Amino acid sequence: MRREEFLDNEIDLPEGNYLDTSELVLNMGPQHPSTHGVLRVVLKLDGERVRDVECVIGYLHRGVEKIAENRTYGMFVPYVDRMDYVAAVSNGLGYCLAIEKLISVQAPPRAQAVRVMLTELNRIASHLLWLGTHAIDLGAISPLMYCMREREEILKIFEQYCGARLTTHAFRIGGLQYELYDGFETQVTRFLSNFRKQVNDWHDLLTGNPIWAGRLQGVGVLTAEDCEAFAVSGPLIRASGVAWDLRKAQPYSGYEQYDFEIPVGERGDSFDRYLVRMEEMQQSAHIIEQAVSQIPSGAIMAKVPKVLKPAPGEVYVSIEAPKGELGYYVVSDGSTIPYRVRVRPPSFLNLQALKKMAIGALVADVVAIIGTIDIVLGEVDR
């Protein structure tokens, strides 16, 4: 029975029939490997089909926004790395840009180029982790090994640059703390040339694979209207056919200088999201290649007062993080401590659309859909 028929037809059997079905409530998670962390999904099942979905979140809530109200502007920068910990560099970039907007400072061109390179490397690392874990959810074991091997190269670059692999604290308000190390360019170039070949190999491994296509095609469809209604952003809205990328729509940190394209899907299903992310990795590699060949010289830090006291006011600044639109709404009251920092987490809003995608699907498809949303619970719960 197709999904549409299932949704239209109520099961109509005489009462007391031994074929009577009853609704089964199935609890998935929070300790379930395919929920990518501590997500609990309560499924109402009719046989193998999902009637209703409820997400229970908050197991990883650490009160990041409350902590921000007790730290100075500079002290809070490392905390944002702990939200989306697989894309810590993007978190830091968004926060630094928001505070820079608040104090009307712009990072120097060299700092902007380094920021773009590291952020795009982080985007590749985030998508690699997504691809590996998504594939292993669906039963394909080997892509995880390949993805982790490439991701390791990126983490080594981070480690050489700032000493940390995951929660990098790479950027500071106003620019960068560290100069690039000797041999950064050659290491990045060597990684990229190898990486682009690898992505083509993965296409051979997965894209043409009938099992892979069968598990993803037509599963978890989101139309463009659904995406707008649920404020879904990032690769999900692009897979639904909306060519919207904040790096193009509202460029920041010098993204307007680079030549890249926005990959767009047609059907909005899980397979399109997979293809969009695969192409985004190639486009990120393309951006890094351009940036690494022409890193401007000069200072890496703008003139920022040692004690930051932004004038009373509020700004909302958002960037295109690997998961979608990551926004910071910062309110200053003129003191050294932010009055309020609100994080607009992309995973949180993307996860809200799970209900829309999963109703009518099979239980096994729910695993595929959760994987294709690419959630990080550290960011959903904050």
Add this chain to the structure above:
Amino acid sequence: MSCYDGVARIVCARRDEHSVSVHHGALRLAKYPFIGTKRPGITALPVRFRTVTKFSNEKTVLEPNRPARYNGSMPENLPHRAPAATPMQATEWEGDFPARIRQTFPALALSFKSYLGQNYIEAPAAAIADLLLYFRQHEAFDVLTDLTAVDYPTRPERFEIIYILYSLERNERIRVKVHAALDHDVPTATAVYPAANWLEREVFDMFGIRFSGHPDLKRILLPEDWQGHPLRKELSITAMDNEWVQRNLGIESGQS
């Protein structure tokens, strides 16, 4: 089971004790295991404590019936300061859009402001659903990017609720702000923007602002039996930590 209590002495706990914690050199034994608070129907954890310096069966209860902390008053040691001496230096937002909205809603007291190139509208809370519906249907603001709130406890209408709207078509972002007093409801935006569902639940969870007409207004990030709304300014992190630890574990939290 044995445990090192910090004074170079091995203390043997009884077999039937589940959890052991060492705090300030004194060994304390929990009668029941610590369990998660996410289980429905459990409002207080059944954890009782007694202090053991030597192995003995004597039972002592640590400070029973502590008074609740959340009485809405402002503690002395707040990290938050007096209100800002100078308010935000926002400029008037001129142009077609404000004029058009004013013409459409002549009865509403709207103010159009701009700060650092970002535009926002201040509107009365009762009209927010109508305004959002108009923005979505006629002004192509089809995405509710974010919905959040800020607490200003010294103002008569202490909560400021912020709707961040985005138009894919025009690539434009505006904010709509409304104000709400402590016991006033705000009309829900879920009918206009389904994305508001979880966002309003989060605002309710963190600030205790109620959204009238919301289909399922309950806590989202914190456990259902959590007391208080932590992003309100009168609650400090240490006070909440002390309160939780004392209520659930019966010991001093060690944080000051």
